[in-house]
Amino acid sequence: MHNSYLLIFALLLGCLASTVPVFMCLFFTGTIGLVYLVGIDPQIVVEVLYRSMDKFALVVVMFFVLCGNIMTTGSIVEKLIKTANVLVGFLPGGLAMAGILACGFFGAISGSTVATVVAIGGFMIPALIDNGYEERFSVGLMTTAPILGVVIPPSISMILYAMVSNDQLEALFLTGFIPGVIIMVAMSLYAYFVCKKMGMQQRPKPSLHEVIAVLKESIWALLLPVIIFGGIYSGLFTANEAAVVACFYAFFVEIVLHRDMKLHDVKRVVVSSAVTSATLLIIVAGASVFGEYLTFEQIPGKIATVVVNNIASPWIFLLAVNILLLFIGMFMDIISATLILTPIFLPLLSKFGINSMHFGLIMTINLGIGYCTPPLGVSLYISGATVDRDIVYVTRAVLPFLIIQIAILFVLTFWPDLVLLLPRFVYG
Helix, strand or coil: CHHHHHHHHHHHHHHHHCCCCHHHHHHHHHHHHHHHHHCCCHHHHHHHHHHHHCCCHHHHHHHHHHHHHHHHHCCHHHHHHHHHHHHHCCCCCHHHHHHHHHHHHHHHHHCCHHHHHHHHHHHHHHHHHHCCCCHHHHHHHHHHHHHHHHHCCCCHHHHHHHHHHCCCHHHHHHCCHHHHHHHHHHHHHHHHHHHHHHCCCCCCCCCHHHHHHHHHHHHHHHHHHHHHHHHHHHCCCCHHHHHHHHHHHHHHHHHHHCCCCCHHHHHHHHHHHHHHHHHHHHHHHHHHHHHHHHHHCCHHHHHHHHHHHHCCCHHHHHHHHHHHHHHHHCCCCHHHHHHHHHHHHHHHHHHHCCCHHHHHHHHHHHHHHHHHCCCCCHHHHHHHHHHCCCHHHHHHHHHHHHHHHHHHHHHHHCCHHHHCHHHHHHHC
């Protein structure tokens, strides 16, 4: 039987290492395991595929994808960057800090790291270089800061984690606020000291009139995260409903108030969002088949027994998990990894007394860092294309920022009370 496990996992790794799409790797290996090794009726595989799609939580993912696309098509992104710039742009390294702050603003609406790299990085990297910032620093900063897209709620990966773990989504979202702010502050301080050391020329401090003028111009864009989180935590609507409200609000602002999106753009934005959502959903479907195989073979429980018998301390377990997840993040996207690994780790959490929401935040940051690590870090390739540089150059550029993020990750790993402060305060 152990040989059959090894065969399935070797087959999965072999497929992932080749050019086979991720969803096909998961579906193919899961189906072989279920039909040929477990011996179940192939009809059950079809039922698993149907059940995996028949989940209301996936509606949230699709609407937040749509919301992100609306913002990048219209001028909301530009106004968020303008606001961030007027607030901190006059400090040493101010434009760099504005880029980090803009990633935080955008992350509080879109829920996606890739969307944040494309929307904010594509605009800010050329802007930083044009304003005298070193190219390597600019690329490194705007490749890594978009991790805020998955850390600061709403986060697509957190939605999928909650779907598997059955944690309350609104409470899980709250775990991301403090870590998100810590990442923003740490990266901003690094930018401040680096730019001060380089003797970067500071912009003049804006007058109160200029600040008010920019805030007035950007007020509709800034109200979007306020509506999302204000509605969720006031009890006005659920996280699912918040995604729909955010989309309608973004459409209204861009078409009626800003007038930067035309009615004929709506079809293109909706179709583009549908394609992106379908890509995510088909990965969910493939992962569900593989997950069904793991369940039938009781592999999560067997792994839990082996780990508990060999690791006594929860801290050693968390350290080992961090190293493992950082490694997995190099080769697998956050959606697939979350769906595959969460069922494996969940039985272990109760045995070690680890809060599942704390673990969800740790997993999200770990796999978010994976966007910036070779060989398959998507953010590396997007930023590299922006400045026409290869992956080696971009990898070297992100190293100082990755060290900061990994250091924060380990602090959050071993200080669970900090991560759970807001959920406990709001929900008791």
